[in-house]
Each structure stands twice: as structure tokens, then as C-alpha cells.
Amino acid sequence: MSVFIDENLEQDDAGLVSCRHCSARVGVAADPLRDARVRESAPRTAGPSVRAEASNFTDREVVFRQAFCPECLTLLQAEIVPADEPSFRIRSLKLVGA
Amino acid sequence: MPVIPVAGAERFANLPASPEETRRIVGDSLRLHDVDQATVDALDPLTYEVIRHRLTSITEEMGEALKRMSGSVVVTDCNDFDAAIMDEVGDVVQVGLYNTELAASLDMAANWTLRERCARPGIGPGDMFLCNDPWVGGGLHQNDVSLFAPLFVDGELFCWTGAVAHQVDLGGVSPGSWSVGGSDVFWESLPTPPVKIVEGGEIRTDIEDVWLRRSRVPKLVALDLRAKIGANNVAHERLRALCEKYGAGTVKAVMRRTMDDAESRLRAKLRELPDGSWTSVAHQDSARSGDRGIYKIVLKLTKDGDRLVFDFTGTDAQVDGLINCTFAGLRGGIMPVVLTMLCGDIPWACGGIYRCIEIISESGTINNATFPAGVGKASVASAWATMNVTTECLAGMLDTHPEHRKRLMSVCCGTWDFALLAGVDQRGLGFVTMLCDSMAGGLGARSDSDGVDTGGLAPIPMGRVADVEMNEFAFPMLYLWRREEADSGGPGRFRGGVGASSCFLPYDSPLGGVHLVVSAPGKALPLANGLSGGLPAGTQHDVLLRGTDIAAQFAAGRIPGSLAELSGSTDLLPAHHETDLGPDDVYYTHWQGGGGYGDPLLRDPVAVAADVVAHKVSPRGAEEVYGVVLDADYATDLDATTTLRAALRRSRAGVDDKEIPA
Numbered sequence: 001m002s003v004f005i006d007e008n009l010e011q012d013d014a015g016l017v018s019c020r021h022c023s024a025r026v027g028v029a030a031d032p033l034r035d036a037r038v039r040e041s042a043p044r045t046a047g048p049s050v051r052a053e054a055s056n057f058t059d060r061e062v063v064f065r066q067a068f069c070p071e072c073l074t075l076l077q078a079e080i081v082p083a084d085e086p087s088f089r090i091r092s093l094k095l096v097g098a
Numbered sequence: 099m100p101v102i103p104v105a106g107a108e109r110f111a112n113l114p115a116s117p118e119e120t121r122r123i124v125g126d127s128l129r130l131h132d133v134d135q136a137t138v139d140a141l142d143p144l145t146y147e148v149i150r151h152r153l154t155s156i157t158e159e160m161g162e163a164l165k166r167m168s169g170s171v172v173v174t175d176c177n178d179f180d181a182a183i184m185d186e187v188g189d190v191v192q193v194g195l196y197n198t199e200l201a202a203s204l205d206m207a208a209n210w211t212l213r214e215r216c217a218r219p220g221i222g223p224g225d226m227f228l229c230n231d232p233w234v235g236g237g238l239h240q241n242d243v244s245l246f247a248p249l250f251v252d253g254e255l256f257c258w259t260g261a262v263a264h265q266v267d268l269g270g271v272s273p274g275s276w277s278v279g280g281s282d283v284f285w286e287s288l289p290t291p292p293v294k295i296v297e298g299g300e301i302r303t304d305i306e307d308v309w310l311r312r313s314r315v316p317k318l319v320a321l322d323l324r325a326k327i328g329a330n331n332v333a334h335e336r337l338r339a340l341c342e343k344y345g346a347g348t349v350k351a352v353m354r355r356t357m358d359d360a361e362s363r364l365r366a367k368l369r370e371l372p373d374g375s376w377t378s379v380a381h382q383d384s385a386r387s388g389d390r391g392i393y394k395i396v397l398k399l400t401k402d403g404d405r406l407v408f409d410f411t412g413t414d415a416q417v418d419g420l421i422n423c424t425f426a427g428l429r430g431g432i433m434p435v436v437l438t439m440l441c442g443d444i445p446w447a448c449g450g451i452y453r454c455i456e457i458i459s460e461s462g463t464i465n466n467a468t469f470p471a472g473v474g475k476a477s478v479a480s481a482w483a484t485m486n487v488t489t490e491c492l493a494g495m496l497d498t499h500p501e502h503r504k505r506l507m508s509v510c511c512g513t514w515d516f517a518l519l520a521g522v523d524q525r526g527l528g529f530v531t532m533l534c535d536s537m538a539g540g541l542g543a544r545s546d547s548d549g550v551d552t553g554g555l556a557p558i559p560m561g562r563v564a565d566v567e568m569n570e571f572a573f574p575m576l577y578l579w580r581r582e583e584a585d586s587g588g589p590g591r592f593r594g595g596v597g598a599s600s601c602f603l604p605y606d607s608p609l610g611g612v613h614l615v616v617s618a619p620g621k622a623l624p625l626a627n628g629l630s631g632g633l634p635a636g637t638q639h640d641v642l643l644r645g646t647d648i649a650a651q652f653a654a655g656r657i658p659g660s661l662a663e664l665s666g667s668t669d670l671l672p673a674h675h676e677t678d679l680g681p682d683d684v685y686y687t688h689w690q691g692g693g694g695y696g697d698p699l700l701r702d703p704v705a706v707a708a709d710v711v712a713h714k715v716s717p718r719g720a721e722e723v724y725g726v727v728l729d730a731d732y733a734t735d736l737d738a739t740t741t742l743r744a745a746l747r748r749s750r751a752g753v754d755d756k757e758i759p760a
Contacts, residue, residue, distance in 0.1 A: 003372055006497040006632035007545065007591070007696045036359055039752045043623065048585045048716055049636035050624070053690070056670055057622035058383055058390045068751045074407040075631035075750075076699040081220050081381065081625045088379035088412075093372050 005091060008069070008076050015095050019084055024071035030092050036067040036076055043080050050080070060084065107469035110233045110291055111461075112210045113425060114452070120187045120209055127216045130186045130256040133350040138358070141351050149344060149352040150192075150445065156336045157194035160329040167325035167523035169318055170263050171572050174365070175564035176534040179263035181329055181505055182448075183337070183353075184208050184246075186255050189449030191353040197264075198446075199481065199557040200242050202433035203426035204260040205449065206235025208246045211292040212255075219294055225252040225297035226330060228309065228323070230268065231289035233469055235426040238477035240287035241265050241275055245326035247296070249302060249334050251346045252407040255581040257353065259333040261326040265319050270314035270474065270481035273520035274530050276615050277474055278387045278674035281418040286474035288312060296327060314520070315530050318583055328526070357450030364402035364444055364454050372498050375400045378490040380483035382464075382513075382671035383622035384413040385419025392622060393417060395465050396485045408432060408488070413465060420674075422467035423476035423484070428459055430477070431484025434557030435627075439492050439505055475617055478514035485557060485626060486512065489542070493629055503545045508594055508632060508693030509555040510549070511539025512625030515638055515689035516617040524574045524606040533600070533687075535580060538586050540595030540691025543632055549595030549692035551584055574612060576605035580657055583636070583688055584716040588624075589695025589723045590632030590699050596714050597636065602659070603646045603648055604679045611683070614732075616640055616675040620690055632694030633723070637744075639688040640671040646684050659687055698724050700745050701735045 002010045004020070010015035011017045015029035022042040044050045054062035057097045061083040077089060115123075121130060160181035165174050172178045180201035181194040190614065193201050207229045215221055229236040236244030268287035271277040275287040295305045300388040306323070310316035341349050377398040378702045385391060396412035416422045423431075432455070437446050443449075459466040465480040467473060486509045493506035515536035518608035523529040541553035556645035566577045578601040588594035604612040619625065621637035627634045647664035651658055658664050664684055679685060706726040709715035718724045723744035727735040750753050 003498070004498055008496065037751055037753070039750070044270060046633055047589060047690075048719050049587075049589070049633070049723075051637045051639035052621065054622040057672055058392055058712075060390075060392050060622075062392075062623050066750065073747045073751045075699070078628055078631060078633045080634050082380070082623075085379075085394070088377055088394075088396055089490070090377040091374065092376075093374035093498065096317065098373075 003093060005093060008074055009092055013096060019069040019074065021074050022069060022072035024069055029095055030072060032091055033067050033076060035070055037070045038067050040065050040067065040083065046051060046080060099138055099606045100282050103148040104470050110231060111183060111468065112206050112234045113436060114206055115209055115213065117187045117189065120212060123213045123316055125217050126332040128221055129254045129255045131251060131346065131350060133347050137347050138351045138354045141355055142272055145344065145348065146352055149340065149349060149357050152340060153183055155226040156333050157183060158193050158511045159336065160259070160261055160333050161174055161194050161196050161431065163332040164263060164325045164329040167321065167328045168263070169321045171268055171531060171564050171568060172266055172534055173322065173325070174345050175562060175568055176537050177558065177562050178534065179261065181261045182724050183333065184258040184260060185353050185449065186257055188212060188258055189357060191348045191356055191447050191449060193446045194450055195559045197558045197561065198434040198437055199430045199477065199485065200237055200262045202430040203235035203446065204246065204262060206246055206426055206697045207244055207292060208258045208260060210234050211246070214523065215292060215294070220293040221248050221255065222298065224297070224299035225294055226327060228295040229292040229721065230287070231291045232424040232426055232473050232476060233289065237262050238423060238427040238430045239473050239475065240268055240483045242477060245330060247322070247334065249337055251341050252349065256341070256346055257337065257351070259330050263322055263326065265322055266532060267314040268319065272676055273314060273613055274518040274615055275474055276516065276518055276617055277420060278615060278617055278676050280386060280420050280474060283470040286420065286472060306357065328366050339490045356445050357447045360447040360450035361453045362443045363555035364440060364451055368401060368404045368406065368454065370499065371401060371495060371502060373402050374564055376491040378487050378492040380487035381623055381625065382421055382479060382483050382621045384418040385421045385678065386718065387674040389419060391465055392420065395480065395487050397487040397491055399495065401495055403484055405454050407456045407458065410463065410465060411460065413463040416462055416464050416467040416471045420474040421469040421479035422464050422473050423465050423480035424473055427473070427476040427481035428457065428484050431465065431481045432488050435485055435488040435492055437558055439496065439507060442505060447585065478516060484511050489556070490627060490629065497545060497630065507544050508542030508549065508588065508629045508695055509540045509626040510599065510692045512620045512635060512690040515687055517687050518615040519573055519612045520525055520576065521574065521612040522607050522609050526608055528657065529573060533569070534564055535600045536689040538598055539689060540597045542626065542692035543588065543590050543592040545695055546592070549587060551587065551595045552598050553595050572656065574605055574607035575602045578651060578684065584713050585719045587633040587691035587714065588628045588633045588694030589698040590625060590628055591696025591698065592694065593701070593709065594626065594635050594692035594694045597689045597691035599686060600684045601684060603684045604681055609677055611680045614677055614679050614685060616671055617673070618687070619673040621673055624690065626690050628693040628695040629695050631697040633698060635691040635693050635743035641686040642669040643667070643684040644669065646682050648684055699747060703736065703739050707732055707734045740749045
């Protein structure tokens, strides 16, 4: 039996995480986005909602970081964060029976 | 300069104490009312519900009393206050539906007072204690002033009531006590530990003088003090009547069961959810004027069975500036989200809900700062960021459950866009006020619907925004507009609610202009993140136009509808700034919306078209972010949209030649 992690991901009894849209393997319970395709770009590529360049306000580089399903390229996670930080956005569902 | 430890500060570094520990400390100095478990168990369901709902309505009456007596627009028109009923040791039985962030640590302040003031000066009937010390509790920063009152029945301390409201100015270097240039608490309003300002039903004028002397608007603060006294008096009158009708033991039994019920129902809900952990981060850009740093709060939420552990390990150390918050502020960042996202169908009895929660936080970090770190902006800085990270983690937890996911919401608004005006008003009187326009923030998207546009702020269920006309009546300002802003809601399959902007100028002050304090992060990076592939909301954007031709345009009968229609120099304002506005200067402030939910390319193209027609999304946003092609009449071209979305799907992932499964 699988459990949903969110809109896009599900986890099976063995702890394998796959895309709910195309069934592609995306990761494992401890790291659901392990095999996701991650891309970083300038914050303003997120669209017109980013009103001004980050460099006006900070000396740290800021990036628009997106994680995609490696197969269907559905956007699984998006964040605008300092480039020198790893993504802190991690989920981990406990395996049933573990 | 680095924050230097202050000897003796540890006495005020309050942490919640258990009822047993509190009773042990109080000892024989005060008789605390109690009720045994048999009385609680013997309550009949009808009596329980009648009294429980009466307690809820009393907190609403407290709010009404506060609003009717206050003269501050922040209170009367924006509901930036709250009220609560607590048991004899301070555990919250019922919190009001106003600003729950403010009231999340009222219990800590009442409990500290019980432990520290029971022997000297003593606690008796008709006493009320004032507190604005964020290390003790009762509020998030010094502007949150709480007034809590013990209610005695038959010679025993039966319960506490408390009211807390934002005061517009309590001294400090900058107007509004919002010292954007400050590095520690000594730049800010003086924190006041609990002091008996009402004794035996009478205001102690010596204490009141000490209290009011610090403020730039003492009469307004004096009125707010009386408003809070009135709120407590109303509550006591109602509670006494309740005790006379049902008996104090029965009313206390209802208080106990209400907290027990909240605890057991929350635990039951948690047991329905899978165990796991959810980690996230919330950023803040700039700790004070001139600072270009970015600071983070990290939260790992672990759900194990029927309990939640909030672990903030990894959060940045406290900083020079005004953005830190105390442990009370940290709790103020957690409880509002727990209430609104997990407890919509559970009594808001925080005393029971806190039993399900463990907090791990290192002292000396930006959301658990030690004295004398600057905390003047705590409520909308590190406490708010704590709320953002809590929102993400709790929403992630709910997203795993087919039914409970309907209650999740992405991050709302990101922060409070703070703009404060001070000077001489059109009546020739000194004034200070924070503009509460950003109370109309965008709410986060949900798993099955868009966020509410300019719907408010998640922690303030009954928050309101003052009418433009009220602000113009009360303060020397004139609006050019206040309106929703396209693209400010986080894109997603379900879109975050849009935020808005205000544009105004000083008007009719005898001085010609006004003083402006700006404290609005989220400019280097958005603060309201999305969920499940939803994008963050828009960034904060504040612009100051100097030396415009606004007077000439008014003389010609024109009202500019955009910044481009105004002449003059343009300053893009940093997160923290303080300046004067002249009569020809125009200030534009644009606050954030809510985060999105789900991949924007999965949004119904017809919904995107409707968004464009309603000015929620720009044509550019529709094309570049949602991949929706519209014709000249904003009708959706479905074939072209399919083609564009396929291309966007590849290009945004950096794989232009990849085949995509159908």
C-alpha cells in the first residue's frame, strides 16, 4: 500500500518514492527528492512576482531553485533561497512497520 | 557592537512551568482554587457545552470592550489585539479569535506573575498586572502590552483573564518604538516585567506615570490601558455571574475538561496521520538599517504517534538588530498555525494543546534570543518567520492525508509590511501610527482551492484593515490608491491569494510633511513559500518618489493611477529605513501575497484567463509562468496553450530536447 507524500509524490511499503503523475522513481523515504532533476536560475525567472533584483538588497547570491520529476518534469518543489545554502525542505515519512 | 550579557537577566528568561511546580512555588502565600477529577468526570454534556460556549463568548466580549474604549486605529479598526481566559495557574482555557500570535504566551506572563509576585507585592482581588517584557511573555515585542487580572472567588484565586494589544508608541529611539537602526534592546522601548498597575480596583497613578512617561503618545496609551482594564472587568463580571449560577467548582471543571478535550482531540487527529518528519526554512533579509544579511530559521517537525516535536536546531544565532524574538515569540509563531490549521474543529484551549507539543530550541538564536538582543520587531520578524516555517511543516504533514489535507494552507503574506508615520496631524496634535494596510495580506493556496485574495493574515482570524477614509481622517495623509496587485500571489495549480499596495502622500500637516519608518523584508527573496511545487508569492516592494508634480496634477484635476504617471526621483527602499516625507513626496508600498500550491503548469487555463481578466495575474505572468496563451479578448487558446506548456516544461527544467510522457 502506498501513502501520499503530497500532490505529486507517493511512497510505497518499501520506502520507494515515485511521481504520482508518471510513476517515475524520484527518491526514497529518507530523501524523497534524491533523484529529482534540480535546476537553479536567477530569481526573476520565477516570473513578474519578483519585483526587483536581489542584489539591490543583499550581497549574497539568491537563486530560484526548482526540483522536477526526472521523467515528466512536473515541478515538485520550488524555492527562492541563498545560493550557498542547501535545500532545507526535506520530508521523510516513517515506513509502516519500521 | 556585540550584545553584552547583562547580569540578572536570567531571572526574566521565563519558560513555561507546570501546574505542579507553580503550586509548589506559590505554597501558602496564596490560595489557588482547584477542582478534583471526580467533579470534572461528573459534568453532564449539556452543562459542559453551555458553559464552554459562554467562556468563548466572554473572550469576544472582552474584545468588543477593548475596541469600544481604545482610541487607537490599530485596535479599533484593525483588531490587532486579543484576549484570553486562563485557569488559576495561567493555562489558557480559551483564546479569542483576534491576534492569536499576541496571546500565545499570555500564559507564561500570568504564570511568572504568580510565581514571582505572590509573596511581594502580593496578588489580591481587584489587582491587575501590566507586562511588556517579551522575555517574560504576554506578547512578542515591547509594543504588545498585556494586562492580566486574577479573579478571586470565595477568597481563592479562581482564574486569570488577560487582554493584550499593540500600542503605537512606547518610547525608544525611533517613533513607534521601531528603532530600525538599533542593535540591541536598549535602542528600543524599555521592557517592563509584570507590575501591579491596578490595585484593589484602582489604578496606581505612580505606576501609571512611570508607564506613560516613556511614550510619545501617552494619552493614547493611557486610553488603551483603560480599554484593557475594561476588557478584564467585563470578563470578571461575566465569570462571577457564571460561578454564581453554576458554582465555581462546575465552572472550573468545564475549564479543565475544555483543555483535556482539546488535548485528546488533537492527539486523536495526530494519530490519524502518518509518522514522519518535515523540515523547512524561513528567511529574513536585513536585521537593521544598513544590514544586507539574510538570516534563517530552520525547523524539523517530527510527528510521532500523538505528539509533535518542533526542533529549531540549525537556526542562526541572534543578531545585532531588531529582528530577534524571545522564546515567547517562538511560541507565538507556533500556536497560531496549530490553532488555525489543526484545531479548526477543536476548542482553542491552548493549555491543553500545548501538552501535545514539545519545543527544542537553543537559547541565543534569532527565535530564542537572550537579553539584551534587539526584539523590537519580533512580532513580524522572527516570530512571524517561525510562523512561516511552522506553516510549511504542518501543511506538509497534513498533505499526506486524503481528508486532513483539505485543511492545509501555504504560507500567508510572508511578513507584515511595516510603514509607520509620525509627526503633527491635521489638528495640530502629535501623532504616531503604524499603517495597518498590510493586514490585507494574501492567504496561502490550499490543496483544493486558491488562497483568498487580500484575505488577511493567518494568525488573526478576525483581522481587519482600516478604511482608507479612516486613515485619512485620523492622520495627515492622502491616498492615491489602495488596490490588489497582479502576480503577487504565488503561482500554482492553486494560486496564492494576491497581496496589495498603497500609495499615499503627506497631507495637511502643519509641518508640511511626516516622518516615515519602513521595516519590510522580503525584498531580496520572497518570504511566503509555496507547497508541492507551488511557487513563492511575490516579493515586497517599497518605492519612495521625491519631489513629484503631485500638487500640479491635483490642481489640474488629475489623480495619478501609477508611479509612471508621477515625475520626480525614485528610491527603491531597503528593508529597514527611516526618513522624512515632504509635501511633494509620494510613498508606494506593496506587500506580499500567499504561496501557491502545485505546479503552475497544472492550473486550469480557464482559471488563469479569469485571473487575467480580474487583474490577479498579468498577461505576462499568464504566459511565462502558467504557459497560457490568451487572445485579444483574454479567451484561452487551448491548442497554443498545450504547445506552450510542453515547451515551458522542458525549458524551465533545462532539458529542451526531452520527450515528456503524455
